[in-house]
Amino acid sequence: MFSFLKINRNIRSIRRYWNIVRVLSQYGFDNALEMLGLSDVAARGRHLFKRGALDLSRYTSAERMRMALEELGPTFVKLGQILSTRPDIIPAPFVVEFEKLQDHVASFSFDDLRDQIESELGASVEELFEVIDHVPLAAASIAQVHRARLKGGEEVVVKVRRPGVVKLVESDISAMMALAQLAERHISGSELYEPVAVMREFARTIRREMDFSREGHTIEKFRDNFKSTHWMHFPHVYWSHSSRGVLTMEYIDGIKVSDLASLQKAGLDRKVIAQRGADAFLEMVLKHGFFHGDPHPGNVFILPENRICLLDYGIVGRIDESLTSFLSDIIIAIVNRDMDQVISLLLFAGDISDSLDIRSLKRDLSHFVDGYYEVPLSDIEVGRMLLEFIEIITLYNIRIQPDLMLLAKSLVIVEGMGRSLNPDFDMVEHVRPFMEKALRRKMSPKNIYKDLSMVLSSYSSLARNLPRDLKEIINRLNRNKFKIDLEHRGxxxxxxxxxxxxxxxxxxxxxxxxxxxxxxxxxxxxxxxxxxxxxxxxxxxxxxxxxxxxxxxxxxxxxxx
Structure with a gap:
C-alpha cells in the first residue's frame, strides 16, 4: 500500500517536473535549462513546446521569469515572493519584478469548504457554526477566509486550507529540489548561493504556512509578549474550532491603517498610531526577537482608542541575541565612521567568498556613510538605509541571515506607514531609546560576565578535544585510512x-x-x-x-x- 502511494507521488513529481521544464522553455529560458545539464530537454523544447503569440523580445528576463512563476502556480508564486526579500541571492531587477507577484486564484466552492471543515474538525458545519457566509472575504493560493458566527454568538472568521494544496505543494517541492540539485551539480559558483539549502528553507517556510495550528500559536505568543501593552490587540483563537487545516479567529471590525479618511472621520489620532506602530515593531525586534514579517497596510487594522491589531501571522522573523548584538555593533561602527570595524564585523558574521576585495568594499562603505553625513536625523529613512547597506555588501557576495533581509523589508513598510500617517514621523527618534537600552544591556556587568564565560568555555572545550582529535588523525594516517574527498563540479x-x-x-x-x-x-x-x-x-x-x-x-x- 505504502509502496503504491510512493509510486503515485513520484509519478506526480515527474509530471510536475516536466511541466516546469515546459514553462521555462516556453518563456525563453532554454539557456538556463542547458546550464542545468538539460540540453537535450531544451533542444526538444525548442521544437515541441509552442510559445504561442508571446513576443519574448518585448520583455526582460526578469519579467519573463515573473510570468513563468505566475503560470506555474501558487508554490512558485510563494517562492518568488520569498526570493523578493533576498537581494543577496537574486539580482535587483528580479527583486523588483518578484515584488509584483500576487495570488490570483479563484475561490473554491462552498461544498468543498464544507468538506474541508468537516474533515478537519470531525463535525458538520451546522453543528459548529450558527451561520457561515458562502462568499469568502478573501481567497489566496493556500487558503480562503469566510466570516461566520459561533453557536455562542461570537463573530469569527474561518480560514480554510485549499483542497489538494498540500499534495500540489509537495509535488512542486520535489521538482524544485531536483532543479536545485542540478544547479549545484552543473553551474559553477552556485555553491556560494546554496540553492539546495535555499530550497530546504523554502520548504520549511511553506509547510509551516500551511499548518494553521502554528499560526494560532504564533498569535498567542505575540499576545503573551505584549500582555502589558493595552493598545496592542491580537485576535482570539478558538481552538475548539481550529486544526492544522482550519483556523477560527475573532472577527476584527477595524479600519485599515491606509484608510486615512476613515481614521480622520472616526476621530482617531494618526500621530499616536504612527508612534505606537513604530514602538510595537521595534519592541518585537529588539526586545522579543520575534516580529511580524508581513506588516503591509492590509494586515494592520486600527481599533477604537488608537489600538492596533495585526492580522495574518503566516510569516514571522526571528532575531536572536547574537544578531541583535551584530546590528548594535554595526550601527555604532557606522556612526563612528569606523569602516575597519564594519568590515571586521561583516567578516565575522557573514558568509564570504575567497575572492573578497576588502579594499573596494571599504571604499564603497565609506561612500555610503558619507552620503548620510550631516543629513538631519528626521530626513533619514532607517529602513531604506539598511536596505542600501545590505545592497552594498551583497555586491561583494557576502551572505547574511535571511531574517535580517526580512527585517529590512518590514522596516521599510513600517516606516512608510508612519510617514503616511504623520509627515513629521521620525523613525530615528523611535530607534534611539531601544538602541540605548540594547547597548546598556550589552555593556552591563552581567552580560560581560556571560560573554567571558562563553569564551572560556569554548577554549576549555577546544583544549580538551584537541589532543584526542590530533591522535585520531595520526592513527588514521598510520592505518592508511586518511581520506580526502574531492568533488569535481561541471x-x-x-x-x-x-x-x-x-x-x-x-x-x-x-x-x-x-x-x-x-x-x-x-x-x-x-x-x-x-x-x-x-x-x-x-x-x-x-x-x-x-x-x-x-x-x-x-x-x-x-x-x-
Whole structure:
C-alpha cells in the first residue's frame, strides 16, 4: 500500500517536473535549462513546446521569469515572493519584478469548504457554526477566509486550507529540489548561493504556512509578549474550532491603517498610531526577537482608542541575541565612521567568498556613510538605509541571515506607514531609546560576565578535544585510512557531451562499414538477387540510409551542427 502511494507521488513529481521544464522553455529560458545539464530537454523544447503569440523580445528576463512563476502556480508564486526579500541571492531587477507577484486564484466552492471543515474538525458545519457566509472575504493560493458566527454568538472568521494544496505543494517541492540539485551539480559558483539549502528553507517556510495550528500559536505568543501593552490587540483563537487545516479567529471590525479618511472621520489620532506602530515593531525586534514579517497596510487594522491589531501571522522573523548584538555593533561602527570595524564585523558574521576585495568594499562603505553625513536625523529613512547597506555588501557576495533581509523589508513598510500617517514621523527618534537600552544591556556587568564565560568555555572545550582529535588523525594516517574527498563540479555536462559524441562517432563508423560492406557485396554479384542486385547489398544500403537519416535528424534536433 505504502509502496503504491510512493509510486503515485513520484509519478506526480515527474509530471510536475516536466511541466516546469515546459514553462521555462516556453518563456525563453532554454539557456538556463542547458546550464542545468538539460540540453537535450531544451533542444526538444525548442521544437515541441509552442510559445504561442508571446513576443519574448518585448520583455526582460526578469519579467519573463515573473510570468513563468505566475503560470506555474501558487508554490512558485510563494517562492518568488520569498526570493523578493533576498537581494543577496537574486539580482535587483528580479527583486523588483518578484515584488509584483500576487495570488490570483479563484475561490473554491462552498461544498468543498464544507468538506474541508468537516474533515478537519470531525463535525458538520451546522453543528459548529450558527451561520457561515458562502462568499469568502478573501481567497489566496493556500487558503480562503469566510466570516461566520459561533453557536455562542461570537463573530469569527474561518480560514480554510485549499483542497489538494498540500499534495500540489509537495509535488512542486520535489521538482524544485531536483532543479536545485542540478544547479549545484552543473553551474559553477552556485555553491556560494546554496540553492539546495535555499530550497530546504523554502520548504520549511511553506509547510509551516500551511499548518494553521502554528499560526494560532504564533498569535498567542505575540499576545503573551505584549500582555502589558493595552493598545496592542491580537485576535482570539478558538481552538475548539481550529486544526492544522482550519483556523477560527475573532472577527476584527477595524479600519485599515491606509484608510486615512476613515481614521480622520472616526476621530482617531494618526500621530499616536504612527508612534505606537513604530514602538510595537521595534519592541518585537529588539526586545522579543520575534516580529511580524508581513506588516503591509492590509494586515494592520486600527481599533477604537488608537489600538492596533495585526492580522495574518503566516510569516514571522526571528532575531536572536547574537544578531541583535551584530546590528548594535554595526550601527555604532557606522556612526563612528569606523569602516575597519564594519568590515571586521561583516567578516565575522557573514558568509564570504575567497575572492573578497576588502579594499573596494571599504571604499564603497565609506561612500555610503558619507552620503548620510550631516543629513538631519528626521530626513533619514532607517529602513531604506539598511536596505542600501545590505545592497552594498551583497555586491561583494557576502551572505547574511535571511531574517535580517526580512527585517529590512518590514522596516521599510513600517516606516512608510508612519510617514503616511504623520509627515513629521521620525523613525530615528523611535530607534534611539531601544538602541540605548540594547547597548546598556550589552555593556552591563552581567552580560560581560556571560560573554567571558562563553569564551572560556569554548577554549576549555577546544583544549580538551584537541589532543584526542590530533591522535585520531595520526592513527588514521598510520592505518592508511586518511581520506580526502574531492568533488569535481561541471564534469557531468562534459561527460554527457562526450558520451553523445562517442555514440555519434560509433554510429558513423557503423554507417561507413555498412556502406563499404554493401558495395563489396554488390561487386561480387553472388547470393539471392532482387531486380538484378544482391539482396544483402540492397538491405545494407537501406539500413545505412535509415541510420544516416536518424543521425542527421539527431544532430539537427540538438541545435548543434
Amino acid at each position: 564534469l557531468d555536462k562534459f561527460n554527457a557531451d562526450f558520451d553523445r559524441s562517442m555514440n555519434r562517432l560509433s554510429s558513423s563508423l557503423i554507417l561507413a562499414a555498412l556502406i563499404i560492406g554493401s558495395s563489396i557485396i554488390m561487386q561480387t554479384e553472388k547470393g539471392p538477387q532482387f531486380l538484378g542486385f544482391p539482396v544483402l547489398a540492397f538491405m545494407g544500403y537501406v539500413v545505412a540510409g535509415l541510420l544516416g537519416l536518424w543521425l542527421v535528424y539527431a544532430i539537427i534536433r540538438s541545435g548543434r551542427m
